[in-house]
Amino acid sequence: MELKQVFSGRAEITTYLESALHGLYTGEAQAPVLQGGRNAAVKQLKEFTARNYGRRNHTNAPVSRLSAYLRHGMLSITEVATHIRTHAQGRERDEFLKQLTWHEFFALVLEQEGTAVFANLEAPKYVTHWQKNLPDDILEGKTGLPCVDAWVAKLIQTGYLHNHERLWFAAYTVHFRKVDWRAGFTFFRQHLLDGDIASNALSWQWVASTFSHKPYFMNKDNIAQFSSHQWCGTCTAVCPFNKSYAVLEQELFGGQFGWSS
Ligand SMILES: Cc1cc2nc3c(=O)[nH]c(=O)nc-3n(C[C@H](O)[C@H](O)[C@H](O)COP(=O)(O)OP(=O)(O)OC[C@H]3O[C@@H](n4cnc5c(N)ncnc54)[C@H](O)[C@@H]3O)c2cc1C
Incomplete structure (x- = not known):
């Protein structure tokens, strides 16, 4: 029925x-x-x-x-x-x-x-020590960053994130918070209505640089531009993304991969 x-x-x-x-x-x-x-x-x-x-x-x-x-x-x-x-x-x-x-x-x-897609398909392209689990502040959407917390709330409440929000969340988790991509993959799989192993695992691996030649990341200008300043316009948080690509590349990866805003 x-x-x-x-x-x-x-x-x-x-x-x-x-x-x-x-x-x-x-x-x-x-x-x-x-x-x-x-x-x-x-x-x-x-x-x-x-x-x-x-x-x-x-x-x-x-x-x-x-x-x-x-x-x-x-x-x-x-x-x-x-x-x-x-x-x-x-x-x-x-x-x-x-x-x-x-x-x-x-x-x-x-x-x-x-099942090989559940492990790194290639070695990460930078030296990193990822922690295994998603910290509670991310899981609960209480990082204090309005954009990140909005993505978590939207994911949990609607089962959907726009592709760019998925990319930003994945980059925040893996590169800015140094969390193993598999923890993010599992979190997405739990909540996404479209959650499928192939697109989910391989997109996380693409961001992490284990299925691509360089890590994906973004800065504040990129988030502001593609979200029509939805969060950045009124944000008062200490923003980890508010730097140039060159500075972020150095800080996050200790080297240059050629990303530019
Ligand atoms: C970290 C991460 C995890 C993801 N996990 C999933 C997942 O579990 N399931 C899933 O279907 N997609 C996943 N995607 C891909 C993409 O974000 C979604 O397919 C898309 O946002 C769905 O919205 P839409 O149908 O409006 O897309 P539209 O832009 O309208 O695209 C039409 C269709 O094309 C396919 N598609 C679009 N973009 C992508 C993409 N980047 N990669 C693969 N297929 C794409 C989808 O089937 C989508 O329905 C993921 C992306 C990232 C960055």
Whole structure:
């Protein structure tokens, strides 16, 4: 029986979940933000035309939000690609197909490497001693950095982060806090509605430099620019990102990798 036939709204779903999950789950019960099922997936796909997808790196860009449907088999990669080839054009179409290709590439790497993706595929490209676990202040979203705490809250409450927020959070965790990428991977896997082993593990490894030739990181200008100053505009925290790329590279990695703002 479908949920919508039994419950009249989110409040009722939440109440039901609270009792159904009692003793099984320690977090707060909440109705999912995303509507599940094939019909909702097809509706979302039909409404997406990749218009303004060139802005996809901005956190307020109109990205597709199709990842959870792809992850759970509500849509196939082929039908998403066919839809875009028909309804989008030019660079926006090509850029979207490129992102789908990353998804497929990661899936193929997982197929080839198997459980090896749970360990470093290559040695990190800088000398580092990562701690094993995520510190409590990160897990609880209480670092005192408004941007980081907002990403944690959003991840836990909605099961989704924009790609740039995922990259920033991963870089903060691995490089600024020196935490093993596997702890971040596990945290994401616990909360992301689209959490899948291939894209998740290999993206964390890409940031960590164990699946790329240099570590990924960002500075404050980058966060401010691509988030439309959402957090930086009013932030009064001592910001660890508020330095040039050259200075951060030296501080974080003891060397230069050629990143620039
Ligand atoms: C640390 C980290 C962890 C991630 N973990 C996951 C994960 O568990 N599951 C997951 O599906 N994606 C993951 N991604 C990739 C990406 O962030 C999401 O696919 C994307 O944000 C989903 O939103 P969307 O559907 O609106 O994307 P759109 O921008 O609309 O892209 C369309 C589709 O292309 C694919 N795609 C887009 N960007 C990427 C990318 N960078 N890598 C791989 N595929 C991409 C997805 O299937 C996505 O649904 C991760 C990225 C990072 C940096």
